[in-house]
Amino acid sequence: MDTISKTASTSNNSSTNQSNGQTWDTEAYAINGRFVATLASDVVALLAAQAGEHILDLGCGDGALTKQLAATGAILTGVDNSPTMLAAARQRNLHVEQHNATALPYHQQFDAVFSNAALHWITGVSGHNSVLAGVHRSLRPGGRFVAEMGGHGNIAAIRTALQATLAPFHIDAEATSASFFPSSALYRRLLETTGFTVQSIELIPRPTPLPTGMEAWLNTFRNGVLNHLSAVDRASALANTIALLEPVLRDADGNWTADYVRLRFHATK
Template identity: 35%
Template sequence: MKWNSKLYDNKHSFVAEYGKSMIDLVNVEEDQKILDLGCGTGIITNELAKEGATVIGIDSSIDMIKKAKLNYPNLNFQVGDATNLCFQNYFDTVFSNAVFHWIPNQKKLLCSIYNSLKDNGKLICEFGAKNNVFQIQTAFEKALKQKGYSYSSEFYFPSKDEYKLLLEETGFEIQHIIEYDRPTLLYDGEKGLRNWVCQFFASYLSNISYEETEQILFETEKFCKNSIWKDNQWIADYRRIQIIAVKNK
């Protein structure tokens, strides 16, 4: 997945805005060490650092980290692999918003996070749950097939029970885990769904001509019209898992 930091900030800032609502779950006192895992352009990293905590933002995207450093030059941002963190027993909290569903190897991810946490350190995260953006994925798949292209989801959207088991197998003690619907307004009016598809399905469109891409986007919108077009705006069918888990000694 190649991220467009400008499109992400301009058209998908709702991702960070929802992430801000989770900050209340984090202890951000001065003596805390926090990892913002999958920090994007640094918006939440900056919020976490405002109370004086030591915060490191890590993202696999060079473009995102470059933008984060421009946005917040006084903060520590690094390009890194979430499944292979170079920290041992270092963080009080690993925080992550809307990232885990992009990572295929969840066991390796959770082991990496577990090892980076201090004893009794916390993982606080939220990401896509089972059937997240089901309507959009279904419509996009149909639109691709009409043009002779295939679709195989890049996302990992587990159920709460499925992920609870993975956490426990890694050694985490679960304090809080919920799975819920979170209908999400896509910014930019009629262009909202098109912007979303161009960002999050970019890998499918990158090798398709402009003309065919426009047709696929139009058909995706048409297929979604009866399900997520409401009151002259696109309301994406988001579902989320929210977690607080503690590293056992």
């Protein structure tokens, strides 16, 4: 989703550890963030779920992608830390549990762990060390961890515009959002230090159309930052951020594109 937030982005994926103040409105996410699950076909193909496998979907959000994986015949367990997202996932008749991604309770229960657009909501190297240790512990010997998350350079223009716009309000947008967008070299080290063997890992630029526009994206995926402002200041900050971004992310026909960069990897225990 972009979204284990501080738990992740609903859909897949939503939240997993709520320290940054980001919250998830299932209705808004369904309208403004459904592309997160829709654009996950490549990482789903990399997972190659098989009937009968036990798979953990880490940061399952509202379960849109979890439902797709379950259609393969695999046995899915979804995990998220957002009660509202989990309620939406249960409406899809999915088996989901509420856990913080940094404190997974499983021990050699899964053939694979999958995550889409959720891990970047976990703050810092120490947080990711905890997540990876839990994932490694959750997998059976030979199990695989297949995931996609925001990578180095992700939404760079958007982050820069927010930083500039919010500075007069004495808000450090980067520190407040607490997102983690690592390079492939860094994340390879974290995986290998945990005991994983990395089969593949790469950064993938993926300009992403925003059908509902930039303001809707900001209100959905950066509310943890914007909620620090009064209603009047928030409206002003949104207008100023959008004005900064228009020359680079809005085309002549008025269509918005976010400057996404994804980190995709496949690692085995």
